[in-house]
Amino acid sequence: MAYDPDEQEQLDQIKAWWNKYGTLILTVLIVATATVGGWRGWQWYEGHQASQARGYFEALEEAGRSQGEESVARINAAMKTLRSDYAATDYAARGALVAASALVSRKDISGARAQLEWLAQTKHAALVPVARLRLSALFLDQKEYDQALSQLKDAPPSFEGLFADRRGDVLAAQGQVAEARKAWNQAIESFGATNPLTPIVKLKLDSLGV
Numbered sequence: 001m002a003y004d005p006d007e008q009e010q011l012d013q014i015k016a017w018w019n020k021y022g023t024l025i026l027t028v029l030i031v032a033t034a035t036v037g038g039w040r041g042w043q044w045y046e047g048h049q050a051s052q053a054r055g056y057f058e059a060l061e062e063a064g065r066s067q068g069e070e071s072v073a074r075i076n077a078a079m080k081t082l083r084s085d086y087a088a089t090d091y092a093a094r095g096a097l098v099a100a101s102a103l104v105s106r107k108d109i110s111g112a113r114a115q116l117e118w119l120a121q122t123k124h125a126a127l128v129p130v131a132r133l134r135l136s137a138l139f140l141d142q143k144e145y146d147q148a149l150s151q152l153k154d155a156p157p158s159f160e161g162l163f164a165d166r167r168g169d170v171l172a173a174q175g176q177v178a179e180a181r182k183a184w185n186q187a188i189e190s191f192g193a194t195n196p197l198t199p200i201v202k203l204k205l206d207s208l209g210v
Helices: 005-065 071-085 090-105 109-120 128-141 145-150 157-173 177-191 198-207
Strands: none
Touching: 005 071, 005 090, 071 090, 071 109, 090 109, 090 128, 109 128, 128 145, 128 157, 145 157, 157 177, 157 198, 177 198
C-alpha cells in the first residue's frame, strides 16, 4: 500500500519515536503490571496468613477455657504454631497474652513467662509494654525484684504512669520506702487527678506512713 509523502513522513516519525522510546515504555508497563500483580499477591498472602492464624488463636482461646489436664498441652501447641508460622500477625501477639494468663491460672509460671518474654522481644509495639508489665508482675510475685525492675525501664509515654506504679510496688516490696514513694508520686503525676487509678496509688502512698 502506497502512502503519500505526508503520511510517509508521519510513519517515519512514529517509527523513529518508537525505536527511541519503545523499549522504555514496554519496560515500564511490564514493571507496573508485575508491581500490581505482586501487590495483589501479597494482599492475598497476608489475608491467608491472618485467616490461618485466626484458626489457631480460636483454638487457643478454647483450650484456655477448658479445665482438663490436657489444656496446657493444647495451649502450648497452639502458641508454638502461632509463634513459628504466624509470628508477624496480631493473632500471635494477642495469643501470647491469652496463653500467659491461662498458664498463670494453671500455676505454670515458667510457661507464662516464656510467652511474655517472647512477646516482649517482638515488633508488636502496641503490646510489648503490656508484656513487660505482666512480666514485672510475675517477677514481683516470685520475689525476683531486679528482674521485675528491668522490665520497667524506658516506658512508652502512654505507659509511664503504669510503669511508675509498678516500680513503686517492687520498691516497696524491697523495703525501699523513699524510692517507692518517689515512684508512686511520679505515677500520680502521670495519671492526673481524674484517672481512676490515682486514688489507688494514693492509698499505697498512705500505707507507707509519714
